[in-house]
Amino acid sequence: MEPVKVGLLGLGTVGSGTVRVLKRNSDEITRRAGRGIELVAAAARNLDSLGDLDVSGMRLTEEALEVVDDPEVQVIVELIGGTTLARELVLRAIDQGKHVVTANKALIALHGNEIFSRAQERGVMVAFEAAVAGGIPIIKAIREGLTGNRIEWLAGIINGTGNFILTEMRDKGREFADVLAEAQRLGYAEADPTFDVEGVDAAHKLTILASIAFGIPLQFDRVYTEGISGISRDDVVYANELGYRIKHLGIARRANGGIELRVHPTLIPERRLIANVDGVLNAVLVWGDAVGPTLYYGPGAGSEPTASAVVADLVDVVRALTTDPENRVPHLAFQADALSDVSILSMDDVQTAFYLRLRVLDRPGVMADITRILADLDISIEAIMQKEPDEDTQEADVIMLTHQVREGNLNQAIGRIESLDSVITPVTRIRLENLK
Amino acid sequence: MEPVKVGLLGLGTVGSGTVRVLKRNSDEITRRAGRGIELVAAAARNLDSLGDLDVSGMRLTEEALEVVDDPEVQVIVELIGGTTLARELVLRAIDQGKHVVTANKALIALHGNEIFSRAQERGVMVAFEAAVAGGIPIIKAIREGLTGNRIEWLAGIINGTGNFILTEMRDKGREFADVLAEAQRLGYAEADPTFDVEGVDAAHKLTILASIAFGIPLQFDRVYTEGISGISRDDVVYANELGYRIKHLGIARRANGGIELRVHPTLIPERRLIANVDGVLNAVLVWGDAVGPTLYYGPGAGSEPTASAVVADLVDVVRALTTDPENRVPHLAFQADALSDVSILSMDDVQTAFYLRLRVLDRPGVMADITRILADLDISIEAIMQKEPDEDTQEADVIMLTHQVREGNLNQAIGRIESLDSVITPVTRIRLENLK
Numbered sequence: 001m002e003p004v005k006v007g008l009l010g011l012g013t014v015g016s017g018t019v020r021v022l023k024r025n026s027d028e029i030t031r032r033a034g035r036g037i038e039l040v041a042a043a044a045r046n047l048d049s050l051g052d053l054d055v056s057g058m059r060l061t062e063e064a065l066e067v068v069d070d071p072e073v074q075v076i077v078e079l080i081g082g083t084t085l086a087r088e089l090v091l092r093a094i095d096q097g098k099h100v101v102t103a104n105k106a107l108i109a110l111h112g113n114e115i116f117s118r119a120q121e122r123g124v125m126v127a128f129e130a131a132v133a134g135g136i137p138i139i140k141a142i143r144e145g146l147t148g149n150r151i152e153w154l155a156g157i158i159n160g161t162g163n164f165i166l167t168e169m170r171d172k173g174r175e176f177a178d179v180l181a182e183a184q185r186l187g188y189a190e191a192d193p194t195f196d197v198e199g200v201d202a203a204h205k206l207t208i209l210a211s212i213a214f215g216i217p218l219q220f221d222r223v224y225t226e227g228i229s230g231i232s233r234d235d236v237v238y239a240n241e242l243g244y245r246i247k248h249l250g251i252a253r254r255a256n257g258g259i260e261l262r263v264h265p266t267l268i269p270e271r272r273l274i275a276n277v278d279g280v281l282n283a284v285l286v287w288g289d290a291v292g293p294t295l296y297y298g299p300g301a302g303s304e305p306t307a308s309a310v311v312a313d314l315v316d317v318v319r320a321l322t323t324d325p326e327n328r329v330p331h332l333a334f335q336a337d338a339l340s341d342v343s344i345l346s347m348d349d350v351q352t353a354f355y356l357r358l359r360v361l362d363r364p365g366v367m368a369d370i371t372r373i374l375a376d377l378d379i380s381i382e383a384i385m386q387k388e389p390d391e392d393t394q395e396a397d398v399i400m401l402t403h404q405v406r407e408g409n410l411n412q413a414i415g416r417i418e419s420l421d422s423v424i425t426p427v428t429r430i431r432l433e434n435l436k
Numbered sequence: 437m438e439p440v441k442v443g444l445l446g447l448g449t450v451g452s453g454t455v456r457v458l459k460r461n462s463d464e465i466t467r468r469a470g471r472g473i474e475l476v477a478a479a480a481r482n483l484d485s486l487g488d489l490d491v492s493g494m495r496l497t498e499e500a501l502e503v504v505d506d507p508e509v510q511v512i513v514e515l516i517g518g519t520t521l522a523r524e525l526v527l528r529a530i531d532q533g534k535h536v537v538t539a540n541k542a543l544i545a546l547h548g549n550e551i552f553s554r555a556q557e558r559g560v561m562v563a564f565e566a567a568v569a570g571g572i573p574i575i576k577a578i579r580e581g582l583t584g585n586r587i588e589w590l591a592g593i594i595n596g597t598g599n600f601i602l603t604e605m606r607d608k609g610r611e612f613a614d615v616l617a618e619a620q621r622l623g624y625a626e627a628d629p630t631f632d633v634e635g636v637d638a639a640h641k642l643t644i645l646a647s648i649a650f651g652i653p654l655q656f657d658r659v660y661t662e663g664i665s666g667i668s669r670d671d672v673v674y675a676n677e678l679g680y681r682i683k684h685l686g687i688a689r690r691a692n693g694g695i696e697l698r699v700h701p702t703l704i705p706e707r708r709l710i711a712n713v714d715g716v717l718n719a720v721l722v723w724g725d726a727v728g729p730t731l732y733y734g735p736g737a738g739s740e741p742t743a744s745a746v747v748a749d750l751v752d753v754v755r756a757l758t759t760d761p762e763n764r765v766p767h768l769a770f771q772a773d774a775l776s777d778v779s780i781l782s783m784d785d786v787q788t789a790f791y792l793r794l795r796v797l798d799r800p801g802v803m804a805d806i807t808r809i810l811a812d813l814d815i816s817i818e819a820i821m822q823k824e825p826d827e828d829t830q831e832a833d834v835i836m837l838t839h840q841v842r843e844g845n846l847n848q849a850i851g852r853i854e855s856l857d858s859v860i861t862p863v864t865r866i867r868l869e870n871l872k
Contacts, residue, residue: 021726025586031651032583099762116767123762129581135727137581143769144580145565145573147468148747150461155871214778215467215770222780235793235864238835242819244791246866258781267791267837267868273712273733274871285871290457291571291744293872294734297709298727308727311584320761326535326559328756328764331552333579334651342650344658345694355680355703357671383678399674401703428671430682432703435591435710435721436729 003036004318007067008058009089010079011044014103014130016053017303018077018310023054029311031338032330033318037311041067045080068093075317077310078102087111094118094126099321101313103130103306109204109220112211125320127313132205133158133282135305136298137312142286143212149288151213153253155266158205160280160300161189161196162228162248166265167278169236170245176229188280198227199248199263206250209284210261213252219261226264239267245275348408353382353432356400356414361422362389367398370423373416374402377409395424401432439472440754443503444494445525446515447480450539450566452489453739454513454746459490465747467774468766469754473747477503481516504529511753513746514538523547530554530562535757537749539566539742545640545656548647561756563749568641569594569718571741572734573748578722579648585724587649589689591702594641596716596736597625597632598664598684602701603714605672606681612665624716634663635684635699642686645720646697649688655697662700675703681711784844789818789868792836792850797858798825803834806859809852810838813845831860837868 008015022029022037030036039057043064044050061067068076068089076093078100080086086107093100094115102108108115108128119126129139133156142151157163161183168179180197183189195201203223211218228248239246244267253260268275273295277283282300287293299305319328330336360366367386374381382401389396402410414427444451458465458473466472475493479500480486497503504512504525512529514536516522522543529536530551538544544551544564555562565575569592578587593599597619604615616633619625631637639659647654664684675682680703689696704711709731713719718736723729735741755764766772796802803822810817818837825832838846850863 017726021584025584025725028586028651029584112767116772119767120763120772123760125762126767135724136730137577140576140581141573141732143765144752145576145748146744147751147769148457148461148465148744150464155869212769215464215768215774215776216778217775218768219780224783224786230864231866232864234833235791235866238793238821238833239791239866242791242821242835242837244868249869251869255781255786257785258779260781260786262783262786265866267866268871272871273709276709276712288571288744289461290453290740290747292735292741294572294732296577296730296732298730304726305728308582308584308724311726312581315583316580320764324559325756325761325764326561327556328761329579331548331555331562332651332654333583333648336552336556338651339653340651342652343694344655345691345696347660347698349693350660350691350696350698355671355675355678357674385674385678397670397674399678401678428666428668430667430671430675430701430703432680433591433685433687435704435708 001035001322003038004074004321005038005040005072006075006077006314007070007073008039008042008077008079009064009067011042011050011053012079013303014306014310015079017307018079019053019055021304021307021311029315031334033315034335035318035322037314037318040072041070043067064089073098075099075101075314077314078104083107083110090115091118094122094124097122097124099125099317101127101310101317103310105131105201105204105208109207109218112218125317127316129313130306130309132208133284134298134300134302135308136282136284136296136300137309138284138296139212141296142209146286146288146291149290152287152289153251154209154213154284154286155249155251155274156209156284157247157274157277157282158250158284158300159196159202159248160282161193163277164188164280165197166228166231166246166248169233170240173233175233176231197229199225202248202250202263206252206261206263209250210252210259213286214254214259216259222261224262228265231265243270244268245270247275348406350407351404352407353404354402354410355430355432356402357428358398358417358423359395359425360398361424362394362396363422366422369420370417373413377413379405379409379413437471437758439474440510440757441474441476441508442511442513442750443506443509444475444478444513444515445500445503447478447486447489448515449739450742450746451515453743454515455489455491457740457743457747465751467770469751469758470771471754471758473750473754476508477506479503500525509534511535511537511750514540519543519546526551527554530558530560533558533560535561535753537563537746537753539746541567541637541640541644545643545654548654561753563752565749566742566745568644569720570736570738571744572718572720572732572736573745574720574732575648577732578645582722582724582727585726588723588725589687590645590649590720590722591685591687591710592645592720593683593710593713593718594686594720594736595632595638595684596718597629599713600624600716601633602664602682602684605669606676609669611669612667633665635661638684638686638699642688642697642699645686646688646695649722650690650695652695658697660698664701667701679706680704681706683711786843787840788843789840790838790846791866791868792838793864794834794853794859795831795861796834797860798830798832799858802858805856806853809849813849815841815845815849
């Protein structure tokens with residue numbers, strides 16, 4: 001089947017990430033979507049600044065309109081940002097019967113009602129997963145994963161720059177202005193940081209989340225918005241002393257008489273999982289009456305994380321265009337005739353680090369024997385902890401953490417260690433994963 | 437439009453939850469799905485033990501086959517568990533052209549390849565979100581939300597009973613057998629706890645997650661499975677001393693030469709978010725090459741949390757049956773003509789708790805004045821912390837946490853407090869949310 005032809009508006013951070021992800025993962029994406037996704041045209045503000053981005057096969061222009069009007073293009077991906085030109089281009093694409101994928105939170109928060117109603121008239125799709133919380137599929141989770149629930153409230157860390165600043169203030173005891181300046185140097189914060197630190201960006205996202213959670217029209221102008229520039233180092237310290245963290249949250253909640261829509265710094269108990277979401281990461285906590293609390297966590301911005309959401313939307317569009325409704329999403333995510341026969345490894349060949357606990361007689365040479373066995377099998381030790389020996393028995397616990405090792409080797413080593421006279425009980429071994 | 441007619445197999449924990457959620461939230465569900473969902477028939481092992489469950493409008497039987505064969509039923513929800521009768525009933529439903537929703541992880545892990553291939557031949561849907569991690573929409577996240585990624589690995593706490601036991605061992609210093617006995621008393625663990633504590637249940641779920649992440653057939657018999665019954669209190673303590681938590685993880689990972697599929701106790705650094713997922717809760721961490729790490733957290737079992745996933749699957753089926761592919765999921769989650777005009781509250785009417793910081797002159801009567809103002813406006817205080825006064829200026833910081841208060845009242849109080857002579861700087865106020 002012919003690939004679906006896509007035109008890209010914008011080759012900046014997210015646009016170039018989208019090109020890279022679509023090219024690098026085209027095989028997996030096609031196996032999932034049931035059909036290829038081909039970038040045939042792209043518009044960039046300045047074609048001289050594309051660096052080494054692989055734009056092969058794409059007609060390039062500095063005129064976004066040319067891409068929208070390109071008769072070959074079936075789907076427009078809008079990544080130019082802003083709300084004036086972007087609105088015009090998106091509406092024009094819709095009017096031409098083209099589907100639209102956008103990462104533009106301001107556009108959806110301010111003009112979504114108009115755009116969606118036009119799209120519905122024309123029978124085209126408008127997808128916007130990337131507009132909220134970057135690579136976290138939070139729109140899909142709420143719009144499709146929690147449909148059985150009456151959603152009571154949601155609260156999100158939905159601006160990575162603000163969260164980075166608050167995390168640094170807490171961890172390093174620094175003042176707001178100082179950290180902001182660094183964030184700007186690192187490229188996390190724009191030269192004009194107002195949208196991030198005064199909460200406007202979070203308010204755009206909250207507008208969208210509240211609509212899909214409660215089934216209300218988009219109402220950006222009704223969001224109460226307070227930034228983090230008034231938070232002092234003292235407040236962060238005092239909050240910690242009281243057992244709280246300060247986070248910049250977007251909160252939407254059903255209350256008596258209406259819905260609360262608010263973005264502001266918030267103390268939350270430090271034992272909550274969301275209180276421990278640090279740095280530039282995002283998380284959204286959603287409370288449904290049936291499911292209770294669910295939380296979605298991940299990178300809320302950045303080139304490829306945002307592209308991840310853009311491409312997921314493209315796959316959604318392609319699946320809808322391509323397959324019967326009954327087969328839209330393959331049972332095992334990939335098309336049934338595109339499953340892979342890669343083999344499952346035997347545990348002997350799996351590599352992990354290990355925690356080992358041994359009970360030994362506290363006499364000279366024991367540790368030397370053990371470490372010699374480990375060294376002979378290429379097992380290196382990350383940490384050793386020997387507990388005080390028991391006064392009566394002169395037995396002591398030895399705990400070791402190894403570096404990564406082939407499990408087959410470790411099992412051999414344990415066999416030899418257990419045969420030592422000075423090792424009393426079987427060795428306890430628990431695998432250790434860093435998960436990063 | 438006529439509602440979609442559903443037949444339910446099983447009215448136990450999840451089945452009764454499904455009935456309650458569908459009835460309680462039928463208005464919201466219909467607004468989302470674009471069409472009603474009607475339970476017309478149900479089978480239970482023992483019709484005398486339904487208690488006060490509202491089964492109005494449903495034909496009841498103790499013969500599951502009657503529901504499958506009921507000509508009015510378009511969708512079968514299989515919640516009886518097990519793999520023999522459940523397999524027969526599901527295949528029979530498929531053969532009759534009926535769509536299937538199931539929460540049965542063992543059935544999918546062991547017989548999914550056969551069931552999916554039969555479903556594809558017959559052009560019917562088989563949905564199984566509830567089979568993994570209960571109410572967390574993890575199947576949807578991986579199968580639809582991360583489709584742009586090459587998934588490198590995933591690691592999940594996917595058995596709540598095991599996680600409850602490990603959490604209790606750590607928090608209370610108790611031994612495995614002791615906590616297991618309590619979990620059985622509390623109803624978290626079955627009388628035969630093997631499936632939970634020896635990792636079989638987690639291996640079923642991991643089988644499913646690995647398939648949808650990597651695009652491989654279901655291969656339950658290739659999962660390495662090790663339980664938590666060998667973990668001692670000492671190991672939990674030693675791991676903590678080294679900066680780790682012990683979790684029972686299911687891990688699937690691409691490695692050189694194949695895929696690792698393993699369920700076993702695992703040390704993970706305590707600063708990882710997933711290390712802080714405690715009690716009966718579940719979480720799955722997925723690493724995609726574009727998005728990086730994303731984490732999905734929530735209740736992995738229980739009546740209504742699991743029903744939440746069952747109903748989400750039903751809404752997916754109904755949307756696919758009902759709407760054009762282009763309009764399958766409404767932009768704002770609810771049908772465009774079913775949005776609600778509920779109003780957004782003004783901030784004055786929002787109720788939250790507050791953190792207040794004031795700088796006061798350290799002289800008699802100051803605290804009395806302040807607390808009097810708060811009391812007059814119905815603001816009660818949860819905690820007060822007064823810092824040592826500065827030796828030169830005799831100024832001191834006072835920090836207060838209030839209970840929930842109407843924001844309008846708080847603003848009035850702050851106005852009055854700031855007009856006191858002994859209060860030197862404007863009052864800093866930060867909202868406080870418990871988020872539970």
